[in-house]
Amino acid sequence: MAKQVRKLNVAMIGYGFMGRAHSNAFIQVGHFFDLPHDLKLKVMCGRKRSAVEAMASQWGWEEAQTDWQSVVTRKDIDVVDICAPNHLHAQIAIAAAEAGKIVLCEKPLAMNVVEAQAMANAAHSVPNLVWFNYRRVPAIALAKELIEQGKVGKPYHYRATYLQSWGANPQSPDAWRFRKVEAGSGAMGDLLSHSLDLALMLNGPISELTSLIHTFTPNREVDDAVIALTRFANGSIGTFEATRFAIGCQNRNYFEIHGEKGSIRFNLEDLNRLEVFDRNDATEIQGGHQVLVTGPGHPYTSHFWPPGHIIGYEHTFIATLADFLNCFAKNEAFHPNFDDAVDVQKLLEAVETSAQKGTWTKVLGS
Ligand SMILES: NC(=O)c1ccc[n+]([C@@H]2O[C@H](COP(=O)([O-])OP(=O)(O)OC[C@H]3O[C@@H](n4cnc5c(N)ncnc54)[C@H](O)[C@@H]3O)[C@@H](O)[C@H]2O)c1
The missing domain is CATH 3.30.360.10 (Dihydrodipicolinate Reductase; domain 2)
Incomplete structure (x- = not known):
């Protein structure tokens, strides 16, 4: 009998080096680990439409978008993954957390302690992760x-x-x-x-x-x-x-x-x-x-x-x-979560x- 899994729709902001590393992880994780969740690569988001579309197609993302603000509040998105440059982490993470999304963010968490603390405060009500991947x-x-x-x-x-x-x-x-x-x-x-x-x-x-x-x-x-x-x-x-x-x-x-x-x-x-x-x-x-x-x-x-x-x-x-x-x-x-990254x-x-x-x-x- 097929196991019961809950689907989580992912939106990824930024699609460069980490966009590739994370896309691969989203695709592979359920193959190597027995998990109660199935991740769906729903939206890849960047600035230049043609480039995001090409990347989204190469890595199997369903949609390509260019406006992260409208993406992170969408009802059909469960997880927001932040792979953008550092100065964008706070605004994306806080908007996503306030919209009740699970938030995954690249390191360094923020530009400074004040920003990092504001992010951690916003994310206290949602599951959150910082990609200090070397721990694993x-x-x-x-x-x-x-x-x-x-x-x-x-x-x-x-x-x-x-x-x-x-x-x-x-x-x-x-x-x-x-x-x-x-x-x-x-x-x-x-x-x-x-x-x-x-x-x-x-x-x-x-x-x-x-x-x-x-x-x-x-x-x-x-x-x-x-x-x-x-x-x-x-x-x-x-x-x-x-x-x-x-x-x-x-x-x-x-x-x-x-x-x-x-x-x-x-x-x-x-x-x-x-x-x-x-x-x-x-x-x-x-x-x-x-x-x-x-x-x-x-x-x-x-x-x-x-x-x-x-x-x-x-x-x-x-x-x-x-x-x-x-x-x-x-x-x-x-x-490591946002508090650890603070x-x-x-x-x-x-x-x-x-x-x-x-x-x-x-x-x-x-
Ligand atoms: N965990 C690690 O080991 C590790 C390794 C490398 C980078 N990082 C971190 O990951 C983050 C991204 O680094 P990278 O190496 O992937 O950079 P990158 O330059 O390869 O990619 C950055 C991406 O962000 C996109 N972007 C920029 N402005 C945007 C905007 N306004 N809206 C949407 N997308 C936007 C760019 O188009 C690009 O796709 C940084 O915070 C970096 O410190 C972590």
Whole structure:
């Protein structure tokens, strides 16, 4: 007998890089996960009709529209997914939440803390998600499990780098990412936001920080690189570096954590692996060992391929969406939600304040 599923009509605003990643997740999620909801790709929305129509047709969306305001309040829309540049997140999310829609939003949530908080307030009455997709990389989810099991012990150091190199290319087509009014910031909101979200998940709140922000390119409106030193509430100390000028690195989202009992190390450019060092191993065999996190028994992996058959970037969006839909069906809290992203936004703001003042800055609400 066919299972009973409730159909959810999705409207997506913006259809670029994330538009493709999310479209794929909407299509695939029900194939890999047994879910009580069926997602219908109803409306894809952008500015230029011919271009949206071409994308909508390529990815199987039923309609293409050019006016997001009229789309997000439509009665036949259940879910609004925001894949537009950062300056549009708040207005779209608040309009969608006020219309009672389920709201999914790309990161960074907002342009600043005030805007982020207004979005979170508006979204408190509706299910909401922020696409900090790296939380669902199986190796990162395993890192969290190991930390919670006490394998790292009392943490001493948290070290994160998010290294890209495309900012050094003056011909880069990613124009909005360099305009302050549309992006808000550069490497900070784009890359550091991911590293901070992971740090909050893996190592808890940050209480204070000091930072340096740098723009290499003359007349560029946003930061090319940012470095921060942090103190975590659990007593450990951290360093963060995010840059679009790390020549030789494409998308090296990396972290390591060192504690009294061991350490863990991850690099997105080798996303199926986690390096684990256990200080309890016999001295003569001590060394970081490479765990191939493709199962059996690893988070999410049973939903994808047999052990040893690696997964990719797109699976992180699929797994995020699956967890969200399961939480929604069970009326359970999902993370990361808008409130979690407000915490990231507070850290980003503290990074900016610290760089401007050249001092240590306490993090709001910590
Ligand atoms: N989670 C991640 O890892 C990740 C990765 C990349 C980007 N992002 C975030 O996703 C968002 C989009 O980034 P992207 O890389 O997809 O950008 P992109 O430039 O590839 O796409 C942006 C899209 O927004 C559309 N758009 C712009 N103004 C619009 C308007 N007024 N109405 C409707 N559509 C409009 C553009 O036409 C385009 O389709 C950003 O917030 C970015 O920070 C997240």
